[in-house]
Amino acid sequence: MNWEAIFWLVAMVIFIVAEAMTVTLVSIWFAAGALGAVVVALLGGGLMLQVTVFLALAIVLLLCLRSLARSHLAPRVTKTNVDAVVGATGIVTTPVNNIAALGQVQVGGIEWSARSTDNSHIPAGTMVKVDRIEGVKVFVSPVRESVNV
DSSP states (O other): HHHHHHHHHHHHHHHHHHHHHHHHSSSHHHHHHHHHHHHHTTTTTHHHHHHHHHHHHHHHHHHHHHHHHHHHHHHOOOOHHHHHHHOOOOEEEEEETTTTTEEEEEEEEEEEEEEEEEEEOOOOTEEEEEEEEEEEEEEEEEEEEEEOO
């Protein structure tokens, strides 16, 4: 019975389980190195060659493939709901007047209560950019071009 091959198989399983528990893309490379060491052990290579193959394969895979794997496995964050509104542009449908607490804008097909970020009056038909959201109100500032509604 080849005890060295069994040792490397057990090590490979431990590395795979550790990777499954952490999902950090570190242990998987050592599992691949252990697989290489299993092959060397089954082919009759000495312990020093097995350790060398294990370390060399794990380090080379870690250095060469980790960044590539992370870029493909990293979640892509898509702005939704309120996050998608901040920074978007819209049109003032009801003049924005902070003193009178009036104003509405249409952003992305949705009508929002609006206030001016700098407390200025913004007439209807003005293109605005959403600077922030507080509660159910968007705080906007005018952009250069205006559109008649």
